[in-house]
């Protein structure tokens with residue numbers, strides 16, 4: 001997923017840097033601002049037990065799939081309504097189910113009625129986040145997944161696999177420049193392409209992993225591990241507003257929405273890490289609570305906390321150091337008209353070896 005602050009292109013830098021610091025006896029990797037789950041997935045593949053967390057529910061769903069799911073899904077109970085599944089190899093069943101869901105007849109549900117042109121044309125705000133057809137397909141698929149869960153035709157693991165698949169797929173069909181803070185006037189090409197579910201990656205391994213959906217400052221003292229990797233927001237832009245539609249597809253809870261963009265309420269998901277006046281206190285509190293041997297922090301040179309702030313706070317727990325890498329920052333389409341100061345930033349990986 002094209003996600004603000006995604007570390008997809010920095011995975012090798014992170015891995016190489018981390019391995020220069022840690023001892024050989026590290027097995028539990030905590031990724032507690034997990035976002036897309038790409039960092040946890042990488043370390044899961046390397047054999048770590050991963051603990052992941054994020055305050056956003058769509059991110060929790062993605063991590064339930066990429067991190068916590070680690071065995072094949074057999075969709076045993078679904079055979080009751082899809083008997084053909086019985087003759088399909090277990091590893092292949094998810095493809096069949098994705099095809100089945102992709103071919104459902106669209107319905108005029110919450111997404112269509114509030115975020116598509118056809119559903120909003122007579123309302124106060126017209127919105128075009130998805131084509132009418134994709135909005136209806138999304139509603140049909142989301143409704144069916146929930147029905148299957150309610151009727152116990154799928155397990156929790158299967159439920160999160162299907163939801164993560166839908167979130168990833170619908171995001172690729174969104175009619176936005178990048179995030180959900182605005183939609184485009186004209187339907188762009190990828191938004192016109194019909195929504196067809198592509199199964200989310202399933203990383204099979206022997207370890208059991210854990211995923212949480214909490215504010216990190218609440219969670220930090222409840223989990224323990226060897227390595228704590230922190231990748232907080234760097235600036236004032238709240239993830240809750242930038243990805244509000246993914247949150248609604250994930251929760252499908254008929255929220256009250258308002259304004260041009262159909263924003264949902266997000267008071268409880270406002271991150272202290274996006275506030276210049278609150279971030280230092282929150283970060284200090286987090287660093288002091290962490291129950292790990294090593295703490296790593298990704299941050300760039302334009303973030304709300306200065307390099308000196310970070311060094312001072314992390315040094316409270318032990319010996320501080322950092323690595324750097326020049327990095328092409330996340331760039332939105334020019335149509336969104338953002339005024340960035342620079343295209344290249346320096347990405348830091350700060351660390352402390354806890355005493």
Ligand SMILES: C[S@@+](CC[C@H](N)C(=O)[O-])C[C@H]1O[C@@H](n2cnc3c(N)ncnc32)[C@H](O)[C@@H]1O
Nearest residue numbers: 005006007033035036054055215216231239271
């Ligand atoms: C920079 S992104 C992480 C990106 C992730 N490493 C990746 O590569 O996809 C920051 C994440 O922190 C989450 N977040 C912000 N404040 C949080 C908080 N107080 N507790 C937990 N998660 C939080 C956001 O929802 C967002 O997903």
